[in-house]
Amino acid sequence: MKTFLQSFHILTAEDIENFMKHTRRKTLQKGAFFVRENEHCNEVAFIESGLFRSFYHNSNGEEVTYCFLSEQSLLTAYSAYITGQRTTENIQALAPSELVYISKSALEELQENNVRWLTVFKTLAEQEYLNLERRIFTLQRESAEQRYLHLLQHHPKYLLEIPLQYLASYLGISQRHLSRIRQQIKN
Template identity: 50%
Template sequence: MQNLLRSYHLFSEAEIESLGPYLRSRRLEKGDYLIKAGKICTEIAFVQSGLLRSYYTKDDGEEITYCFTFENTLMTAYSSLITGLPSPENIQALVPTELWVLQKRDLEALSQQSINWILLQKHLAEQQYVELEKRIFSYQKEKASERYRDLLSAQPHYLQQIPLQYLASYLGITRRHLSRIRREMLERVN
């Protein structure tokens, strides 16, 4: 996590050290939850190793994958963390996963000490926004097969670990349709 913080060029080495006492190490086994829908999210996790999936549930009970989080990035039920409202998302480990967890209240305490922690939060929110804007664009202008193709080229090897049914709902389509898309891509190669 410290390396991630360094990469933002916001913090002194002392500030980065000062974070240490607030980080709690946590291990999730496959299938364990970081947060369940309906709870209010009060923490931010850094994925040291492993893979997380966020999903929510439609009225009819169908699970829809909102996003994945790979190694060396941050994960939280962001809208709940921001608004203080119950999380619509469940966050679950797809494989055994090692985390460093920071409590929101501790981040707020750090923010009293140095403005840089506020700048970090501003930066992260902006980054997240830019990501989602790209995703909106892809829903508006691409068909499912193109979105899948983009995803494959953006996240080549991580995707191997993700069951196809999760990828399908992430793309906004059914398993059946993703299966068809994959078949068509194979045929094009031959």
């Protein structure tokens, strides 16, 4: 967590130590939820180890996976965290996970007392926007095979650790289509 915060080159060592005083640790087992739909999300967590998926239910009640997060990533139901409303998403551990988390009230306190935190939060919000835009463009511009190849190139660990039904959902295709793509790439 400290290394992650230092990577912004904005905060002082004292800023980071003060932040760490407000954090807590949490262990989640495989299958456990960080947050479920219709709950409030008043925490931000840093994934020290583990793997998560974010998903929602579509109008047919089917699960749609839209995001995977692993080590050295921040974890929260971002829109619910910002608005204070109940979340429409579920964030579930796909592996045993270790988190360091901090409450929204503690983050707001840090922000009110130190302008450097505003800069860090602005940077994080910008990164989240860019990630979201990249995801939308990928789904709209690339074929399913291109999306799979991108995962293979940039996140090969996901292909080994994530169940096929979640990968297929994330890629916006059926499991059957995913199996065909995987077979074509092997040949």
